[in-house]
Amino acid sequence: MTNPVHDTKSPSGSESSSDRQRIVRYSFYYIIAALTIYYFIMASIVPVRYVRSLNQQFMPDTSDQKGKVDGLQTDSLFLSMMRQLALTRARMMMAATDSIGLTVNLPDSVATLEINGVTVRKVRIIDFRIAGSLEGVREDVWPVLLSEPFTIESDLSSIQKEPLMVKIAPRDTAEASAMPNIVPDTSGVEPVFYCLRLSHGIRLTVLQEVDKGSPDAVSRNRFLYRRSLRDFYAAVKDVARFRFPFYQPEIRIVVPKDDARIIYRALPQKGNVVLYVR
Amino acid sequence: MERLIDWIGKLIAAATLVLRKGISRIPEYSSHLTRFKHIFLAVFIVSALLLLMVSGVPFVREYLVPEAIKPVNDSVLVSDPQYVKQINARSRELATIRRRFDALTPGQNYLVINTTDNRFYLYRNRALIREGYCSSGSYIHLKTHDDREWIFKTPRGMFRIQGKTTYPVWRKPDWAFVEEGLPVPAADHHSRFEYGALGDYALSLGDGYLIHGTIYKRSLGMPVTHGCIRLNDDDLEAVFNSLYVGSKVYIY
Numbered sequence: 317m318t319n320p321v322h323d324t325k326s327p328s329g330s331e332s333s334s335d336r337q338r339i340v341r342y343s344f345y346y347i348i349a350a351l352t353i354y355y356f357i358m359a360s361i362v363p364v365r366y367v368r369s370l371n372q373q374f375m376p377d378t379s380d381q382k383g384k385v386d387g388l389q390t391d392s393l394f395l396s397m398m399r400q401l402a403l404t405r406a407r408m409m410m411a412a413t414d415s416i417g418l419t420v421n422l423p424d425s426v427a428t429l430e431i432n433g434v435t436v437r438k439v440r441i442i443d444f445r446i447a448g449s450l451e452g453v454r455e456d457v458w459p460v461l462l463s464e465p466f467t468i469e470s471d472l473s474s475i476q477k478e479p480l481m482v483k484i485a486p487r488d489t490a491e492a493s494a495m496p497n498i499v500p501d502t503s504g505v506e507p508v509f510y511c512l513r514l515s516h517g518i519r520l521t522v523l524q525e526v527d528k529g530s531p532d533a534v535s536r537n538r539f540l541y542r543r544s545l546r547d548f549y550a551a552v553k554d555v556a557r558f559r560f561p562f563y564q565p566e567i568r569i570v571v572p573k574d575d576a577r578i579i580y581r582a583l584p585q586k587g588n589v590v591l592y593v594r
Numbered sequence: 595m596e597r598l599i600d601w602i603g604k605l606i607a608a609a610t611l612v613l614r615k616g617i618s619r620i621p622e623y624s625s626h627l628t629r630f631k632h633i634f635l636a637v638f639i640v641s642a643l644l645l646l647m648v649s650g651v652p653f654v655r656e657y658l659v660p661e662a663i664k665p666v667n668d669s670v671l672v673s674d675p676q677y678v679k680q681i682n683a684r685s686r687e688l689a690t691i692r693r694r695f696d697a698l699t700p701g702q703n704y705l706v707i708n709t710t711d712n713r714f715y716l717y718r719n720r721a722l723i724r725e726g727y728c729s730s731g732s733y734i735h736l737k738t739h740d741d742r743e744w745i746f747k748t749p750r751g752m753f754r755i756q757g758k759t760t761y762p763v764w765r766k767p768d769w770a771f772v773e774e775g776l777p778v779p780a781a782d783h784h785s786r787f788e789y790g791a792l793g794d795y796a797l798s799l800g801d802g803y804l805i806h807g808t809i810y811k812r813s814l815g816m817p818v819t820h821g822c823i824r825l826n827d828d829d830l831e832a833v834f835n836s837l838y839v840g841s842k843v844y845i846y
Contacts, residue, residue: 433698
């Protein structure tokens, strides 16, 4: 025996519920699609916006220049001198800070570790790459931007900064003699890759030299992909809050493995980096 | 080829349907594309999109920034006396600042220690005169049961030689006893003083850190010390004779 009331009400009830489901599902698709499009648009805009803000922030002040010469700011000889002045000024400022600093000189393919202005380690840069977006920085802006050392704000690395090993002190001599001697690891087998997030939103990535197809090359790709995922996560978080997504133009250098490790271990947590880009 | 085009067409049609109706409501395609295939398709599309967003977007967007105007090497300005004046002024400024920067490197003897590779470099008149292996801090973090702790690392930065000693006597600190499970004696107890352990010479860097010799020659080149710098006998003698009180030591 069937219940007529139930029979008549049930189809219309399930229909309305399926309609609701469909609306929810469509809304979900549209939201996802809209967010994706929004992400693509914002991600495309943000480098342009970043470079424009750099150009505005570090525009050279020529208002008090005596004997103003038209076209001086686009003269290659003048700009080259200004860049070298900026580099030396920045190194002087870094020398005054009393800590270990790094100078990355891309035109000469040399990186130097400096303490109080004294070069303690010279490293050959095997290869480097500058983010395409930095091509948009005006030539007269570079000397102003690079005339002060950048500060390391944070880093992401494949190795430890300080390889601390905890040892619990023995209670007596018997326990001491039974304890294994901790032999420090000097093999240096772990691959060395790290990113230093610098002030003004620039990122310096230091990679050890790797042979194509070697396990270290796989580790490098894994490190870079892990970093891209972190960037993507940060960008998505920003987009979800309707902010401009996370963006950092990158300067990437490749150096010998030992030098990469030495630089990373020598630099303090909030150390200084001087860049000489062109 | 036709089959491939047909299959791609079906895939596109299925993707459209997935978006329009959802996976559960496409019976008309069930004969060609199973639900599993639809799920696979959806996962593929989402993964491709994610890959594009993670790797493709950062790559592509770099090239959307318009390139800045490049400088011109213009012979036009060379004839302008104001331009020449500006160039000469910058040139003088650059020479001055470079001289000041170069003056930061000591002309006298100085020592550079690399604690990562455990090597030392001795300079005289800015030229390297000796290099070799040394030992630096082990990075061992020693903890006791009563919450005392020490970290055995060599400090980094610029230091000056505070004092020089021949035939130094090691006054053992508390950690030397703690590490061996011995009770810590009074400050002036005879067990604190050890002869010959530091070699023939010692140079003080301040705060109890020394450059000294060692009886553990085999561990040179490794990070095994409690923060001091150990050298072998010959190197220690050369360093001792080259550096004076006030000489600079750079540790990185």
